[in-house]
Amino acid sequence: MMKVCHLSSVHFRYDTRILLKECISLRKNGYEVHLVVADGKGDEIFDGVHIHDVGKPKSMLNRFTKTTKAVYHKGFALDANIYHFHDTELIPVGLRLVKKGKKVIYDSHEDLPREIMSKEYIPGFLRKPVSVLVELYEDLAVKKFDFVITATPHIRKRFAKLNKATMDVNNYPLLSELNTETTDWANKKNEVCYVGNITQIRGLEQVIDAMELLKGIRLNLAGSFAPNTFKENLERRKGWEKTNFLGQIDRSEVKRVLRDSQVGIVTFLPAGNHTHSQPNKLFEYMAQGIPLVASNFDLWKDIIEKVDCGICIDPKDPVEISKAIKVFLDDKASAQRMGENGRNAVLNTYNWKPEEKKLLGIYAKLET
Numbered sequence: 001m002m003k004v005c006h007l008s009s010v011h012f013r014y015d016t017r018i019l020l021k022e023c024i025s026l027r028k029n030g031y032e033v034h035l036v037v038a039d040g041k042g043d044e045i046f047d048g049v050h051i052h053d054v055g056k057p058k059s060m061l062n063r064f065t066k067t068t069k070a071v072y073h074k075g076f077a078l079d080a081n082i083y084h085f086h087d088t089e090l091i092p093v094g095l096r097l098v099k100k101g102k103k104v105i106y107d108s109h110e111d112l113p114r115e116i117m118s119k120e121y122i123p124g125f126l127r128k129p130v131s132v133l134v135e136l137y138e139d140l141a142v143k144k145f146d147f148v149i150t151a152t153p154h155i156r157k158r159f160a161k162l163n164k165a166t167m168d169v170n171n172y173p174l175l176s177e178l179n180t181e182t183t184d185w186a187n188k189k190n191e192v193c194y195v196g197n198i199t200q201i202r203g204l205e206q207v208i209d210a211m212e213l214l215k216g217i218r219l220n221l222a223g224s225f226a227p228n229t230f231k232e233n234l235e236r237r238k239g240w241e242k243t244n245f246l247g248q249i250d251r252s253e254v255k256r257v258l259r260d261s262q263v264g265i266v267t268f269l270p271a272g273n274h275t276h277s278q279p280n281k282l283f284e285y286m287a288q289g290i291p292l293v294a295s296n297f298d299l300w301k302d303i304i305e306k307v308d309c310g311i312c313i314d315p316k317d318p319v320e321i322s323k324a325i326k327v328f329l330d331d332k333a334s335a336q337r338m339g340e341n342g343r344n345a346v347l348n349t350y351n352w353k354p355e356e357k358k359l360l361g362i363y364a365k366l367e368t
Helices: 016-027 060-077 088-099 113-115 124-142 155-161 206-214 230-235 238-242 252-258 280-287 297-308 318-330 332-348 351-368
Strands: 002-005 032-039 044-045 049-053 083-084 103-108 147-150 166-168 192-195 218-222 243-247 263-264 291-294 310-311
Touching: 002 060, 016 032, 016 049, 016 351, 032 060, 060 083, 060 088, 060 238, 083 088, 083 124, 088 103, 088 124, 088 155, 103 124, 103 243, 103 351, 113 124, 113 332, 147 351, 155 280, 166 351, 206 230, 206 238, 206 318, 218 238, 218 252, 243 351, 263 280, 263 318, 280 291, 280 297, 280 332, 291 297, 291 318, 297 310, 310 318, 318 332, 332 351
Parallel strands: 002 032, 002 083, 032 049, 083 103, 103 147, 147 166, 192 218, 192 263, 218 243, 263 291, 291 310
Antiparallel strands: 044 049
16 A cells, blocks of 8 residues: 655644645545644544644744654654655755655645745844745755645746646635535524634734624624734724624534625735635635625636626725625625525535545656
8 A cells, every 4th residue: 555644844633635635535545644743632543544743843943943853753754655745844854855765745835935925923124035035945946846736826837837747736625515505594694704814914904894884793703813912903993892703613613603604704915925825715605605705816806706606805995895795784685696606616616526636646646
């Protein structure tokens, strides 16, 4: 049996892309699958995938030094046929495995050089030089890997110029998470929702300000704040009085929130790599059959307007956000129609099944 080992020093073990999609797809198709993580939760076997924990790092510096070394040693000891790593900070680990004669896949989840430009923990005057250095390093390294997988076509275009063995495996929803029940719009609450990381660059200040302009409507807000002090910023805004803050919730609770809500909000600001990203929540809202209020980025507009499943607005403008929400709350027939359009699009196009075929095809090539 072909043994494969996924490596991450950053992601939580139950990461949707890494574990629930890629690792489990491989395991179901005959591979012995191992996943090395650093979350401090201990070793376990999850749905046939062997999870190995090297311990949670005590600091970011510790993660970049001791944790990456621990991930390498644990992974190399497993003596896998194929290694598949998910974090830019593990590039040295990938290169070391290549030197050991192993076949190595680099899975790039984000356009990191552009993302660095909006990282709040990096001082503003350092972001540009750090971004340039990271891009140079990535560009040199990807030429040496056996395959490069990217989470979006935009990232694929960047790396395909450097390594012909590059393919996008999009982060579309699992069909098992598709809402197959008929949505009972008559019993939905006057609620809208945002689920995900709660940060300034994801436009949550503008969303909270938009809530102030709406009457009789509440926002279900689920996720964790980054940084924690950002919560104090939102709590000072008048729209916070109309917010149900739910904290970090599990996937079953996310489904309940989406079932109760009439609109899914994904109004990222045009910062970092947002304009070229394909956020999971965009498709998860669609999968649950609720319409979207989304940023008017060209890529997002192409999807949303083609499918006719939402309204695209200027994410910097709370008035536009509030007006779009009100359209759906005032016209439930349109909300239901657009929600069903989104769900059908996920069922027929934007789902994990065709992406799984790409992943298996990549592994089949590396086996030869």
